[in-house]
Amino acid sequence: MIILKNRVFGKAKLHMKRCSDNEKGHETDLRSLQAKMTRLEEAGRERRRIEELIRESEAKLRALYRHSPIPTITWQKKGKDFELIGYNIAMEEFTDGLIANFIGKEARSIYHDRPDLIRSMVQCFRGKGVVKKETPYRMFTKGIERVVAFTFAFVPPDFVLSYMEDITRRKAIEEMLTRSEKELRALSARLMATEEQERKRVSRELHDSIGQYLTAIKFNTESALHQIKQREYQKAAGSLRTGIPLIKQTIAEIRRIMMDLRPSVLDDLGIRATISWFCREFQGVYTHISVETDISIEESRVPDELKAVIYRILQEAMSNAAKHSGADRIRVSLAGRRKRVVLSVEDNGGGFPVSRAHDKKEMPTGLGLVSMRERAELSGGILNIRSRKGRGTVVTASWPL
Ligand SMILES: Nc1ncnc2c1ncn2[C@@H]1O[C@H](COP(=O)(O)OP(=O)(O)OP(=O)(O)O)[C@@H](O)[C@H]1O
Ligand SMILES: [Mg+2]
Numbered sequence: 001m002i003i004l005k006n007r008v009f010g011k012a013k014l015h016m017k018r019c020s021d022n023e024k025g026h027e028t029d030l031r032s033l034q035a036k037m038t039r040l041e042e043a044g045r046e047r048r049r050i051e052e053l054i055r056e057s058e059a060k061l062r063a064l065y066r067h068s069p070i071p072t073i074t075w076q077k078k079g080k081d082f083e084l085i086g087y088n089i090a091m092e093e094f095t096d097g098l099i100a101n102f103i104g105k106e107a108r109s110i111y112h113d114r115p116d117l118i119r120s121m122v123q124c125f126r127g128k129g130v131v132k133k134e135t136p137y138r139m140f141t142k143g144i145e146r147v148v149a150f151t152f153a154f155v156p157p158d159f160v161l162s163y164m165e166d167i168t169r170r171k172a173i174e175e176m177l178t179r180s181e182k183e184l185r186a187l188s189a190r191l192m193a194t195e196e197q198e199r200k201r202v203s204r205e206l207h208d209s210i211g212q213y214l215t216a217i218k219f220n221t222e223s224a225l226h227q228i229k230q231r232e233y234q235k236a237a238g239s240l241r242t243g244i245p246l247i248k249q250t251i252a253e254i255r256r257i258m259m260d261l262r263p264s265v266l267d268d269l270g271i272r273a274t275i276s277w278f279c280r281e282f283q284g285v286y287t288h289i290s291v292e293t294d295i296s297i298e299e300s301r302v303p304d305e306l307k308a309v310i311y312r313i314l315q316e317a318m319s320n321a322a323k324h325s326g327a328d329r330i331r332v333s334l335a336g337r338r339k340r341v342v343l344s345v346e347d348n349g350g351g352f353p354v355s356r357a358h359d360k361k362e363m364p365t366g367l368g369l370v371s372m373r374e375r376a377e378l379s380g381g382i383l384n385i386r387s388r389k390g391r392g393t394v395v396t397a398s399w400p401l
Contacts, residue, residue: 070163073099075107075121077158082107082121094164098141110140117150121160124152134167147171187370194367205257213250217243263311270299271307271334275314279332286322294333301336306399309379310334310343316368317345317395325349325393342398351387372397 065072071091075082083106087099102110111117117133124131130153137148151163220243227236258264266274272295279291302310314332321330327349334343369385372395376383381399 070165071095073162073164074155075160075162077125077160078106082125082160084110091164094166095139095141102141113138120150121152121162124154125158125160128154128156130154134171187374190367191371202257202261209253210250210257213246213253217246217250220246262308266307266311271302271310272297272299274307274311275332275334278311278314278318282318282322288328289322290329292329292331294331294335297334297336297341301401302334302341303399303401306341306379306381309375309381310341310397312375313343313372313383313395313397314345316372320368320395321345321347321349321393324352327392336401337398339401340398341401342396344394344396346392346394348392351389351391351393353389354385354387 065074065086066088068088069090071094072088073084073091074086076085083104084102085104087103091099107118107121114137116135120131120133130151132152133150135148135150136145137150138145146166147168149165149167151165153161153163155161220239224236224239224243227233227239263274263277265277275295276293279293283289283291318330318332321327325347327347329348331346332344333346334341336342373383376397376399379399381397384396384398385393386396387393
């Protein structure tokens with residue numbers, strides 16, 4: 001009985017222990033489940049946070065792309081071709097919105113006449129890098145000609161961005177600069193050659209006129225000396241007398257050459273007197289041309305540094321009129337007008353196409369027109385030539401006072 005009692009009691013105890021063990025096990029499971037759930041929730045929150053961050057940075061990137069000031073197109077590789085899948089606001093503006101009509105179109109159809117651009121895109125895609133190309137370009141949207149700097153940039157996995165910068169103005173300015181640099185070089189080469197020619201001319205004149213006169217004077221003087229030694233005083237006086245006109249001519253000749261180089265009358269008497277003197281001399285040589293002068297500006301109003309420039313332009317304009325125009329009348333005027341000093345030389349000759357006068361093929365030109373313009377502009381003035389076929393030519397140079 002006692003044994004039975006003990007057994008029953010022992011079983012009950014064992015059962016109770018098992019029950020308590022089970023309860024403990026459930027509690028542990030619950031706790032670990034709860035921990036797992038918390039971790040999952042945290043992971044979910046983290047994922048959502050990261051997704052939010054990605055969305056934000058995508059939106060930022062999209063905004064950057066949309067608002068970038070450089071016109072941009074996005075192409076996506078499609079088979080052997082590229083499909084236009086996007087563009088930014090700058091591109092819309094660049095094409096006046098016409099780019100929208102090309103969404104979904106393929107590069108080979110858009111650039112059907114520009115295989116070079118397709119080649120650049122393929123090269124960029126294959127090399128996974130950047131390809132640049134500056135080229136004259138007819139815009140496929142507006143059909144107008146521009147000069148464009150293309151930059152094709154590969155973007156993984158299968159995009160090509162093409163940035164387009166309109167460099168038409170920059171190119172035009174660059175070309176203008178190169179052209180004017182070339183012109184300047186040509187001009188300075190021609191100026192050097194002219195300077196050399198001028199030296200030769202002066203040396204020839206000295207040789208041919210002054211040299212001849214001085215030889216004759218020397219001969220005369222030697223004869224006179226010889227005659228004096230021979231006590232032939234009358235003959236000696238005669239020899240010396242014939243020398244006097246030669247000396248006079250030499251003086252006149254020297255004056256003429258000096259005048260041609262720089263008229264001293266310009267420094268001594270001023271621009272008004274120089275113009276009058278020059279026109280008189282000119283009239284003496286070109287007797288078939290009547291020269292009218294109208295010098296209304298006061299001497300003191302013409303700045304000293306302009307006087308030689310005015311004289312040189314007058315010389316060239318008059319010489320051109322005499323050489324090329326066939327005119328029988330030239331009007332010269334120097335006046336003060338609207339706070340400017342204005343020189344004008346007008347002929348009634350045949351006229352000439354001014355715009356073509358600088359084109360060597362059309363008209364083999366000299367240096368006169370270019371150097372007149374150079375002189376006027378370098379001294380702060382402007383030169384204007386108006387000429388009509390059969391109606392003569394007016395050369396006007398003016399400077400601010
Ligand atoms: N007043 C004018 N009437 C008609 N043609 C002119 C006149 N001035 C210039 N021309 C034309 O323009 C061209 C260029 O003139 P420019 O003065 O530059 O050269 P050039 O007189 O021929 O030579 P250079 O002045 O160097 O001695 C002339 O050859 C001529 O055909
Ligand atoms: Mg000339």
